[in-house]
Amino acid sequence: xxxxxxxxxxxxxxxxxxxxxxxxxxxxxxxxxxxxxxxxxxxxxxxxxxxxxxxxxxxxxxxxxxxxxxxxxxxxxxxxxxxxxxxxxxxxxxxxxxxxxxxxxxxxxxxxxxxxxxxxxxxxxxxxxxxxxxxxxxxxxxxxxxxxxxxxxxxxxxxxxxxxxxxxxxxxxxxxxxxxxxxxxxxxxxxxxxxxxxxxxxxxxxxxxxxxxxxxxxxxxx
Numbered sequence: 001x002x003x004x005x006x007x008x009x010x011x012x013x014x015x016x017x018x019x020x021x022x023x024x025x026x027x028x029x030x031x032x033x034x035x036x037x038x039x040x041x042x043x044x045x046x047x048x049x050x051x052x053x054x055x056x057x058x059x060x061x062x063x064x065x066x067x068x069x070x071x072x073x074x075x076x077x078x079x080x081x082x083x084x085x086x087x088x089x090x091x092x093x094x095x096x097x098x099x100x101x102x103x104x105x106x107x108x109x110x111x112x113x114x115x116x117x118x119x120x121x122x123x124x125x126x127x128x129x130x131x132x133x134x135x136x137x138x139x140x141x142x143x144x145x146x147x148x149x150x151x152x153x154x155x156x157x158x159x160x161x162x163x164x165x166x167x168x169x170x171x172x173x174x175x176x177x178x179x180x181x182x183x184x185x186x187x188x189x190x191x192x193x194x195x196x197x198x199x200x201x202x203x204x205x206x207x208x209x210x211x212x213x214x215x216x217x218x219x220x221x222x
Contacts, residue, residue, distance in 0.1 A: 003030040004122045007050040009067070010084060011036050011059045015107060019054060019084075022111045029118060038067030045071055050079050051122050054105065057085045057092045065096045072100040072204065080121045080205075082128075094140040102207050103128030127206055130173025137214035138221035147215040154216035157200035164218075166193040171210045171219050 006023055008016045008031060016034050023029045032048045035041060039062040041053065053071070057064035068081050083096040083104040093104050102124070105117045120128050127133065141147070159167065162183075169179045176190045183190070194206065203209040213219045 001028070003028050004052060004118060005030050005032045005048070005050045006118060007031075007033045007035070007041075007044055007048060007053045007079070009035045009038060009041055009053060009059075009064075010056040012056070015056070015084070019114065022114050023118065025111075026115055029115065038062035038064055038070075041067045042070055042074060045075050045079060052080045052082055052118055054082045054084050054118065055101075057083045057090070057096050057104075063092070064101070065092065065099050068096055068099045068101050080124065082117060082121050091140050094136040097133070097136070097207060097211060100204055100208065102205055104132075124205055125177075126175040127170060127173040127210055130171065130210075133207070133210060134171070134214070134221045137211065141211065141215045141221065147217075150212055150215035151217060153201065154212060154218050157197075159197060159200060163193055163197050163200070166190065167197050167209060167213055168219060170194070170197070170206050171213050 006029060008019050010016050020031045023031050032050055033044050035044055037059045038055065041055065045053065055064045055067060064083050071078050071081065081101045083093060083101045084107055085093050085104055086107050097104065102121045103117060105114060117128055120126055165183065166179060169182055174182065176187050176194065180187045180190045198205065198209055201209050201212050203212060214221050
């Protein structure tokens, strides 16, 4: 199986060097490039086709939020985007997730946590740091159903009872295998339900679906 390829984007050389050292030590991970600002991301993504972009949320020319939007808007079959941040409870992080980032990683994370985050985001079958996403949604996502557009989108999705059940379990961070265990169904059945939920919500991935669930009031972040 080919390694998971990663592009590092951070304006601090020491941060990039640290991430590179941690990731390159794993046989299944490969750092294929680096950039010092979000403005350089699109050409590098097109050239290198990384599986994951680990990107600082705050950079001088183009921050991680706008860079995420630009990649998802202009690059076919875009990579997974993992926002790297100093502060966990940061509105910038939530905005990056709303913009389409697949998860976030703290700069102070231990090496094992960094490796786990990259692998988890690349696989896309679970939610990274579900409790933190819930906390961010509680603080910055409105007051539980307070986002009219999100509420309308959820109503229009017309999720079946089983799809709604799957979405609730997704908000708790359960993987497809864990959801299958909870519902006593096969993993492939869960994958089909997850795909249906994402399609109906117009969500790129489960992170976006979970944010939609919180912002619409479908589930409460409290």
